[in-house]
Amino acid sequence: MALGWKLVVDAADPHGQAAFWAAALDYEIEDNTPVIERLLGLGAIDASMCVEKDGRRNFRGAVAVRHPDDPVAPDTGIGTGRRLLFQRVPEAGAESKRAKNRLHIDVHAGPEQREATVAKLVALGATRVRHVQEPQGEWTLLLDPEGNEFCVA
Known part of the structure; x- marks a missing residue:
């Protein structure tokens, strides 16, 4: 079970x-x-x-x-x-964060909603880090208000 x-x-x-x-x-x-x-x-x-x-x-x-x-x-x-x-x-908190998360959340918005979702999250307090486009996929890396990495795919 x-x-x-x-x-x-x-x-x-x-x-x-x-x-x-x-x-x-x-x-x-x-x-x-x-x-x-x-x-x-x-x-x-x-x-x-x-x-x-x-x-x-x-x-x-x-x-x-x-x-x-x-x-x-x-x-x-x-x-x-x-x-x-x-x-x-x-x-905890952004000021004490020194390394990449060992675990993070992926938000699945889909290609057609990715940019709108990223904009919504930035408006809520996230920080956009970079957009990634690789053979295995495409996503945007962000930080939540306390500096934890997460992705929008």
Whole structure:
């Protein structure tokens, strides 16, 4: 049986990264209100571990985005399908980045939508690095707001 998975991305500003990637991929920022309220009620966490964003409580140090068509666990608000989880780590961020990512996201826009998609992502805060045209394919390399490489193919 195949295993489920999520991609976890270290971030200096997980909520900023989640907002960027949700807009970039047309994903939704997860609403973890049910699990946060339950944990607060049990005294397992306190309000300092939460932050208010878009009128709802979120965990301060982590937030996920998910594909809008994928299922969600009703008792937690956590997606059970395609997800990116951004977690705060002190060493993350563009200023601390010194090497190429060992793992990166490829956004599949298709040749007819590549330039429009790149323009949208730049408007959201990405930085265009270069366009690549090689025998095996064509793509544009960009950096997200924290300096992580990703490609639009």
